[in-house]
Every structure is written in C-alpha cells, then in structure tokens.
Amino acid sequence: MSNAHDRDESTAAQRVQAALADGDVHSGEALARASGVSRAAVWKAVERLRELGHEIDAVPGRGYRATMPHAPLSARAIRDYACVSPAIELSVHQELDSTNAQLRRDPPAGGTAGVCFAERQTAGRGRLGRDWASPPGGLYFSVSWPYRHLERGPAGLSLAVGICLAERLHALGVRGVGVKWPNDLWHEDAKLAGILVELEGDPTGACRVIVGVGINWRMGDEWRERLGRPVVGVTELRAGLDRNQVAGAAAAAVLQACDSVPHGIETLLRDRWPYHDVLSGRSVRVELPGRTVTGIARGVDADGALCVATAEGMQRLLSGDVSVRPSA
Ligand code: BTN
Numbered sequence: 001m002s003n004a005h006d007r008d009e010s011t012a013a014q015r016v017q018a019a020l021a022d023g024d025v026h027s028g029e030a031l032a033r034a035s036g037v038s039r040a041a042v043w044k045a046v047e048r049l050r051e052l053g054h055e056i057d058a059v060p061g062r063g064y065r066a067t068m069p070h071a072p073l074s075a076r077a078i079r080d081y082a083c084v085s086p087a088i089e090l091s092v093h094q095e096l097d098s099t100n101a102q103l104r105r106d107p108p109a110g111g112t113a114g115v116c117f118a119e120r121q122t123a124g125r126g127r128l129g130r131d132w133a134s135p136p137g138g139l140y141f142s143v144s145w146p147y148r149h150l151e152r153g154p155a156g157l158s159l160a161v162g163i164c165l166a167e168r169l170h171a172l173g174v175r176g177v178g179v180k181w182p183n184d185l186w187h188e189d190a191k192l193a194g195i196l197v198e199l200e201g202d203p204t205g206a207c208r209v210i211v212g213v214g215i216n217w218r219m220g221d222e223w224r225e226r227l228g229r230p231v232v233g234v235t236e237l238r239a240g241l242d243r244n245q246v247a248g249a250a251a252a253a254v255l256q257a258c259d260s261v262p263h264g265i266e267t268l269l270r271d272r273w274p275y276h277d278v279l280s281g282r283s284v285r286v287e288l289p290g291r292t293v294t295g296i297a298r299g300v301d302a303d304g305a306l307c308v309a310t311a312e313g314m315q316r317l318l319s320g321d322v323s324v325r326p327s328a
Helices: 003-020 029-037 039-051 075-082 099-104 157-171 221-227 245-265 266-271
Strands: 056-059 063-066 089-093 114-118 140-147 176-179 184-185 190-200 207-215 281-286 291-300 306-310 313-317 320-323
Touching: 003 063, 029 063, 029 207, 063 099, 075 114, 075 140, 075 176, 075 245, 075 313, 099 114, 099 140, 099 190, 099 207, 099 320, 114 245, 140 245, 140 306, 157 245, 157 266, 176 313, 207 245, 245 320, 281 306, 291 313
Parallel strands: 089 114
Antiparallel strands: 056 063, 114 140, 140 207, 176 184, 184 190, 190 207, 281 291, 281 320, 291 306, 306 313
C-alpha cells in the first residue's frame, strides 16, 4: 500500500471516529457524508478502528455505534487549549511503541522543549521497569524539557507534575483527584494517571528530562479485570469533557511543572503538596531494594522525599513503591 493511500485511510478512520464520538447509532450513509468519503471507505475505516482496539457495534439495519466512544486527538486543538508557545514542537501519532521512547530517539530540534502524544502505545513503559497498558481513549504523552543543569536531580519533578496535573484537572471540573507519592494521580484510592520521569544526560551539566504521563479515559470492565487493581477514568469523574481540552490542560500542566524546577520547587511542595497528598496520616508500606519500611506517612520534605514515621523514628525516602495498608 502506498504511503498516500495509507494516509488517506488513516484520515478517513479519524473522521469516522470523530463522527462516532457521540456514542449514537449512525448509518453508513450518514458516516460517509460526515466524513467526506465513500460507503466502502466507511466500512474500511470501521475495520481499521476495530483493529486499533475501538469497540464498534454494527446495529442491524441502522448502522454503527461506538460503545466506548472518544474523539480523536488533534495537534492543533491540543496546542490551542494548552496555549503552547510556537517554539515548542507538539505532535500527535496514531501509534508508537512509547512516547517516552520516541522523545529519547528523536529529541526536539535545536534543544528546545517538545510534546509528543500517541493515540496508542504498543510498548508503554511504567515506573520501576513495569509495562504500562494503553487502553484506547487514554491520554498518552511525553514532554522533553532541556535544563542547563539539574543539580538536585529530577526527584521532586514528578511531585510538581502531579500537583500541576491535579490542579488543571480540578479546573476542568474533575474533582477529588490527589497525588500519591511519588508518581500517581488517585481518586478514592483508584489510579487515574501515572507519571514517569526519565533523565537524559549528566544532571551537573546540560541535560533534559522526559516526563511521560498516562491518563485513563474510560475504563471498561474488561480493562478493570485485566489490570487487577482499582483504576478510574476521567469520564467517570466528569462526563462530557472534550478529550482534546483535557489533553491540552495536561500538557500545559507538565510544561508548567518543568518550567518551575529551576526556580526551586520547595515553595510548591511546602504550600501546595499538603492539599494533594493522598497518603498523609495513612499507614503505608514502602518497598525498597532489599528492605521494606512500614509506618505512617507524614508528608514530604523540601527535596520531595517521603517522610514516614516508623517505630525506629522518622525515615526520609527518595524512592520506593508505596502501598496503603488497610486500617485496623
Ligand atoms: C507509572 O505509573 O508507572 C508511570 C506510567 C507512565 C505511562 C506514560 S504513558 C506515556 C508515556 N510513555 C510511556 O511509555 N510511559 C509514559
């Protein structure tokens, strides 16, 4: 298949996806009209979308209906919603292995910042070497941000990203979202989003960070079961949101957090972290290489380290995998 032909089919699929985004039943003819393509192209587009993981029902005698509908991402719409400076590259890919991997392979030209979204990831990566599953509809993106130096390392950056994301989501009406140290957004102990911060280069000199964010959009029963832990999607917390608007707000949040780092994030952590900290006062278990720490979470210090009150005294933890222990 030629590239141009492939591009046309991809555009047709995006248009059909957009026309199905309301979740109503649409006849093949209506979809053809709305998408500016032939009936045969609509049929192909539906097949292509199904291959990409979209659930589309054929309703006998009536047409097609997307059972988990979502509008396609648009680089222009995200850029507008995020008010991204023209100096910052922003791209939307239909499929990538991982948006973090993409920005590592292909950094923004001229050492500037860049943002990369993917509708689908085939090898999404999570923290601590885990995989990150990417159900259709989720928002998957990474930001590459250059620093002249980053002497204190990127330790507090995932917290700053979490705070900025929670606040931007709140502004869109997605309420009750907090940050679980060091890299999750939670709503009532269910995971809404994950953050992966990777450093490229030596932090004592010119270096850059790649901040990857995955936000659940709509978690059907099948995905809930597959993931085997409590998860929640944006649409369950606030119905009717424009997916591109949420994508724009999320990208703006990460850019804002990255920009705040050279000015010091102590103030941000001191003044804003307490409002977002979902662990504070709770009994936690922290898995570290070779040891486990249990105690009561007592916020973070100026470096973003988690403070845990244990039987042996207060411990400062710079990394680790935290779980909340059921209250007695
Ligand atoms: C975690 O919770 O472990 C962090 C998950 C981070 C997932 C995002 S999705 C976009 C970006 N690309 C990746 O491969 N990972 C991050």
